[in-house]
Amino acid sequence: MPCFELTTQPQPAKSLVRSRSFGRPVTEINELREAVSSHVHSAARRLRASSQTATCLHVFVHTNRFKPEPQYSTYTSICLSRATNHTQPLLTAALQLLEQVYQKGYAFQKAGVMLTNLQPEGTRQLTFWETGAQDRETSKHLMQAMDRINARYGKDTVHYACTGLDKKWEMRREKMSPEFTTKWADIPGVKR
Template sequence: SEFASRTAEKLRHGNQRAGALLVFAHTSPFRPGLRFNKLATMQLHPPTSDTKALVCAAVSGLRRIYEPGFQLSKAGVMLMDLYSATEQQQSDLLFEEPAPKRDHGKLMEAMDRINERYGKSTVHIASTGRTQEDAAGWRMRQERRTPRYTTKLSEIPIARA
């Protein structure tokens, strides 16, 4: 829930929507014993940046892959099929037209403004199980994130001769 909430916030900040969410979990490859390495992909139709929809998809994916008895060392979510929030695909031959859903755009916008003003996780989905004090010391590990050469000047490589 925490990972999906954070990704939803980042999607909205980038004015994007996700068409699919991948959930993964695995044990340490260095620890002897039983191995666990599974993932599940959840299709999101229509594409969304709604925290509630992304958390529901992540929890559903986790329920699909979870097996008790393993000491997991890493878990996470990845978003796929990213779309601009301004573009909307009109119809899809593979999916039936969904029943009209309530638009949570204004709620998500209000949630983001409150968290921006009073600090991260001031308002959050209850299933994250975090208090504001817990969330202050928590950070995602992003050591494998690709560099942002085209969007962040401080990450442009410098060649010295």
């Protein structure tokens, strides 16, 4: 009788998507920039945590298809000159892509980023003209320091300014269920 083999290690991901619906319709490009920047920051952190790099970046936005207003949904992509998991080059590329897809006059419901062509961190192909090993090392140390600080003191303790401070676009969470299994503060207490 054929059986499936037990796998102890999951296969590495081939793509990574970070997106969220907005808490209210977003019409301003500055708020879209904050949202896309926040998604890139989160995706890059996840890439580094899984020791992977990405070669292609996709940015997408869309309006609420259930509303009677005119609709708009699009995405655009870029393949980077070298695979990376560092936030800064991904942010730069994502914000350039957002400028290409943004259309004034629409109320956007959702924005996000997708990273594809993921590969293990150590298998990067160098280009013929590539130099700056020192710059890459400095950037790597910066990303490691940011990740350590955020792991110790909480998510987004240290982040890029373009991700915003007040994040008015974020999803509403007033009616969110408690996280009993993942947050100490949400574990119910027992009275005697």
